[in-house]
Amino acid sequence: MKRKSALLSLLFIALIILSAIFAPLISPFNPSEQFKDGLTLQGAPIAPSGKYLLGTDLLGRDLLSRLIYGARTSLIVGIIANGVAVIVGTTIGLLAGFLRGRLGNLIMRFTDLMMAFPALLLAITLSAIFSPSLLIVALVISMVNWVQIARVIYTQTISIAEREYVLATKGLGATNNRVITRHILPHLLPTVLVYTTLGIATTVLLEATLSFLGVGVRPPTPSWGNIIFENQTYFITAPWLVFIPGLAIVLLALSFNLLGDALRDELDPTQRGLS
Amino acid sequence: MARYILNRLTQTFFILIGVSFITFMLLYILPADPAVQIAGRSATPDTVESIRRELGLDKPLFVQYFNYMINLLQGDLGRSYLQKSEVGTLILSRLGPTISLMFFAILAELILGLFAGVVAAIYRGKKLDKGLMIGSFVTVSAPQFIVSILVLYVFAVKLGWFPIGGYGKPIHYVLPALTLGILGSGWYSRVMRSSMLDVLRQDYIRTARAKGASQKRVIIRHALKNAILPIVAMIGLDIGIFMGGIVVVESVFGWPGIGQLAWQAIQRVDIPIIMGVTLVSAVFIVLGNLFADLVSPFIDPRIRLKK
Amino acid sequence: MTSILKLSNIRKEFTGTSKKPIIAIDHVSLSVERGKTLGIVGESGSGKSTLGRIMLRLAEPTSGTIEFNGEDLLARNPREMRAIRSKIQMIFQDPMASLDPRMTVRELVREPLDIHKIGTVEERNRAVEEIAKSVGIAQDALEKYPHEFSGGQRQRISIARAVINRPELIVADEPVSALDVSIQAQILNLLRSLKEELNLTFVFISHDLSVVRYFADEVAVMYLGNIVEYAPTEEIFSNPKHPYTQALISAVPHISTDAKRERIILTGDIPSPTDLPSGCHFHTRCPIAKDICSTETPKFEQVAPSHLASCLLLASKGTKA
Numbered sequence: 001m002k003r004k005s006a007l008l009s010l011l012f013i014a015l016i017i018l019s020a021i022f023a024p025l026i027s028p029f030n031p032s033e034q035f036k037d038g039l040t041l042q043g044a045p046i047a048p049s050g051k052y053l054l055g056t057d058l059l060g061r062d063l064l065s066r067l068i069y070g071a072r073t074s075l076i077v078g079i080i081a082n083g084v085a086v087i088v089g090t091t092i093g094l095l096a097g098f099l100r101g102r103l104g105n106l107i108m109r110f111t112d113l114m115m116a117f118p119a120l121l122l123a124i125t126l127s128a129i130f131s132p133s134l135l136i137v138a139l140v141i142s143m144v145n146w147v148q149i150a151r152v153i154y155t156q157t158i159s160i161a162e163r164e165y166v167l168a169t170k171g172l173g174a175t176n177n178r179v180i181t182r183h184i185l186p187h188l189l190p191t192v193l194v195y196t197t198l199g200i201a202t203t204v205l206l207e208a209t210l211s212f213l214g215v216g217v218r219p220p221t222p223s224w225g226n227i228i229f230e231n232q233t234y235f236i237t238a239p240w241l242v243f244i245p246g247l248a249i250v251l252l253a254l255s256f257n258l259l260g261d262a263l264r265d266e267l268d269p270t271q272r273g274l275s
Numbered sequence: 276m277a278r279y280i281l282n283r284l285t286q287t288f289f290i291l292i293g294v295s296f297i298t299f300m301l302l303y304i305l306p307a308d309p310a311v312q313i314a315g316r317s318a319t320p321d322t323v324e325s326i327r328r329e330l331g332l333d334k335p336l337f338v339q340y341f342n343y344m345i346n347l348l349q350g351d352l353g354r355s356y357l358q359k360s361e362v363g364t365l366i367l368s369r370l371g372p373t374i375s376l377m378f379f380a381i382l383a384e385l386i387l388g389l390f391a392g393v394v395a396a397i398y399r400g401k402k403l404d405k406g407l408m409i410g411s412f413v414t415v416s417a418p419q420f421i422v423s424i425l426v427l428y429v430f431a432v433k434l435g436w437f438p439i440g441g442y443g444k445p446i447h448y449v450l451p452a453l454t455l456g457i458l459g460s461g462w463y464s465r466v467m468r469s470s471m472l473d474v475l476r477q478d479y480i481r482t483a484r485a486k487g488a489s490q491k492r493v494i495i496r497h498a499l500k501n502a503i504l505p506i507v508a509m510i511g512l513d514i515g516i517f518m519g520g521i522v523v524v525e526s527v528f529g530w531p532g533i534g535q536l537a538w539q540a541i542q543r544v545d546i547p548i549i550m551g552v553t554l555v556s557a558v559f560i561v562l563g564n565l566f567a568d569l570v571s572p573f574i575d576p577r578i579r580l581k582k
Numbered sequence: 583m584t585s586i587l588k589l590s591n592i593r594k595e596f597t598g599t600s601k602k603p604i605i606a607i608d609h610v611s612l613s614v615e616r617g618k619t620l621g622i623v624g625e626s627g628s629g630k631s632t633l634g635r636i637m638l639r640l641a642e643p644t645s646g647t648i649e650f651n652g653e654d655l656l657a658r659n660p661r662e663m664r665a666i667r668s669k670i671q672m673i674f675q676d677p678m679a680s681l682d683p684r685m686t687v688r689e690l691v692r693e694p695l696d697i698h699k700i701g702t703v704e705e706r707n708r709a710v711e712e713i714a715k716s717v718g719i720a721q722d723a724l725e726k727y728p729h730e731f732s733g734g735q736r737q738r739i740s741i742a743r744a745v746i747n748r749p750e751l752i753v754a755d756e757p758v759s760a761l762d763v764s765i766q767a768q769i770l771n772l773l774r775s776l777k778e779e780l781n782l783t784f785v786f787i788s789h790d791l792s793v794v795r796y797f798a799d800e801v802a803v804m805y806l807g808n809i810v811e812y813a814p815t816e817e818i819f820s821n822p823k824h825p826y827t828q829a830l831i832s833a834v835p836h837i838s839t840d841a842k843r844e845r846i847i848l849t850g851d852i853p854s855p856t857d858l859p860s861g862c863h864f865h866t867r868c869p870i871a872k873d874i875c876s877t878e879t880p881k882f883e884q885v886a887p888s889h890l891a892s893c894l895l896l897a898s899k900g901t902k903a
Contacts, residue, residue: 118519124538165679167680170640173667209523213522232424249421
């Protein structure tokens with residue numbers, strides 16, 4: 001059952017990635033183009049129908065097109081944010097775990113400190129104040145996300161560093177550099193992979209939330225979150241503008257979560273969350 | 276044991292100091308000048324300067340931080356840049372709605388989550404179990420604002436059973452608490468399920484000779500008592516998680532709590548309020564974690580023995 | 583008759599979770615002669631494995647000095663230590679744990695050469711193939727992973743790895759204890775032939791007396807962090823002086839036609855290393871202990887030609903040469 005859901009997740013993720021890459025080819029319209037016939041006579045969005053498969057938004061733009069281009073934004077921000085978080089978190093966790101002692105302890109105390117912060121609040125504040133750009137949003141998100149992976153890598157590194165083959169390699173006269181890159185890091189990779197996958201789910205959700213509040217990716221660049229933000233006043237009369245992007249967000253995050261969970265089972269049965 | 280408690284308390288104290296320092300630094304480096312904001316667009320440079328001096332913004336960084344900390348220890352969280360009231364008072368007035376919502380939210384999470392977890396454990400392997408577990412993944416994968424809007428749409432707009440947001444009467448609690456309950460239930464249900472399975476495995480072996488369906492009832496009730504233990508510590512963590520994310524729910528439902536206060540302050544770059552809410556949230560997070568840490572050894576004797 | 587390794591007054595304490603330190607090694611001084619094999623015998627908890635690691639500085643002693651080829655090992659900085667490491671190697675007890683499961687046999691055996699940048703890559707690979715032959719690893723095994731092999735073969739891989747860079751001294755920590763008895767003999771013979779071929783000096787740590795007897799030139803017996811007896815192999819087996827050694831030897835299955843030997847059974851449990859007994863550490867289990875043994879600490883001194891032991895009762899009646 002797990003395998004099946006993981007496979008479906010992988011397929012969905014692949015679908016979204018391909019859509020994002022080939023957006024110009026598969027998108028029916030230009031996402032920024034406001035169509036005259038995209039609004040009703042009263043100026044309201046049009047429901048899903050004929051020409052506009054998923055309907056239009058408050059400015060008469062085709063929702064499907066915006067959704068396809070929005071996949072780009074959500075994925076780019078999600079992947080960059082997560083990539084930075086994973087790199088920073090793994091490096092810090094690895095160093096702290098390998099060096100141990102005072103420095104390692106200090107680093108871990110610092111992560112305790114970071115965990116005391118109301119992350120979302122901070123992310124919102126920083127996003128709101130700095131000039132809006134995909135990169136800034138991604139960096140802000142990664143700032144609040146690196147801590148979890150650092151802690152996991154820290155405990156893993158300590159356990160690996162105590163293994164006899166690490167001692168044996170040191171006994172051969174290997175430099176710390178060699179021990180870390182050739183003997184510790186390869187053993188950390190499965191965990192890194194699992195947390196990278198799970199992490200993208202979190203970053204996608206965070207970006208959506210920030211954009212929904214209006215402080216993430218700013219319009220007219222479409223992001224699944226800011227489509228909902230722009231159209232919230234129409235949510236009663238044109239609910240598809242909220243729920244279709246919403247569904248997309250949930251499905252993408254769900255796919256990454258299911259995939260990550262299945263990977264975790266595969267690569268390290270001792271860390272199973274669900275059994 | 277006492278040493279462990281003392282240790283954690285000292286740690287908590289230093290963490291709070293650290294949080295205040297980092298928050299202060301982060302907001303200090305922001306490219307927004309509060310003096311200009313307060314003075315307004317048409318103010319002359321002199322007015323801006325005098326306001327800056329009044330607020331003590333012309334003093335060096337560490338002096339400002341020092342003053343802030345001194346005031347903090349006396350319970351003074353500063354004064355809002357844009358409103359004429361003290362941050363402390365503002366936060367206090369908004370704390371009530373947030374905390375009462377938190378109470379009902381956690382209650383809802385527990386009811387939904389524990390029930391789902393127990394059912395999933397009992398019907399382990401069957402479709403119901405699988406369905407509930409997929410459901411738990413969905414709740415973890417759904418952003419707060421989506422579920423909030425969905426709940427609003429279904430129960431307030433379409434069915435009309437509840438008002439669309441607002442505050443004041445008990446009925447206003449239902450939808451926000453339900454939303455948070457759904458969102459948080461996934462987490463609890465999974466832990467409850469595996470906890471139940473662990474306990475059931477043991478009890479089942481012990482009472483393997485029991486006959487009949489009535490014994491099953493007894494087993495389940497007994498198992499519940501033990502399985503619920505790890506949940507208690509989770510509640511502590513949950514308080515922290517709740518505080519970390521209230522901005523969204525309070526925004527969507529128009530709930531007059533500190534989340535909404537923070538959101539308004541962010542939009543107007545009212546730094547003292549932002550700092551105040553951040554600090555108060557951090558206090559809750561840290562205390563929640565402390566509770567979880569202190570409670571764990573009592574609940575699980577294995578942890579106690581290690582100390 | 584040169585000393586390749588000399589330990590003086592080595593002490594090792596571990597600080598555990600409780601306030602009291604664990605005394606793994608109380609007071610050890612010994613000297614290893616070039617070309618010879620020193621066997622270190624003891625039960626688990628005697629500190630022999632810790633001592634083995636300290637010899638390579640894989641663990642730091644709490645106090646004492648280590649001299650390798652006349653040089654003070656503890657004074658070496660990390661870079662110098664790394665260079666010296668090619669001269670002293672260790673063979674570990676559990677070959678599965680000491681081989682990185684993600685590396686092929688070739689990479690594992692070649693690693694000492696890679697680390698010290700010896701020769702070109704082709705030359706290193708050729709060295710790997712040659713040593714594999716000497717050690718009894720098939721050529722097609724080189725691309726496989728450790729988990730695909732049996733315990734004996736994995737130990738061969740460890741041995742190949744240890745000797746490929748022509749070390750001068752090898753510390754073998756229970757190298758055959760994890761293996762089946764039939765394989766033990768093979769590995770011991772391999773070690774023996776390598777010792778001659780490569781002119782190696784060995785420190786052989788084991789709890790198994792019969793194995794040590796087969797392999798070592800001299801034997802040091804350890805108990806609770808101290809050496810209680812030290813003598814050439816045959817001397818210690820035919821003429822054990824310390825009551826602990828006598829008990830150990832009596833427990834070895836032995837078909838003998840000469841003098842009848844009674845099994846000496848020790849009373850009590852091994853004391854905890856956080857709470858060593860007063861006076862002679864062995865007095866709580868010693869069959870011939872007297873009152874004086876719980877108050878005075880015995881000196882490690884000569885009790886016969888080339889034969890040292892630490893027992894108060896021996897000192898009073900032993901012959902001093």
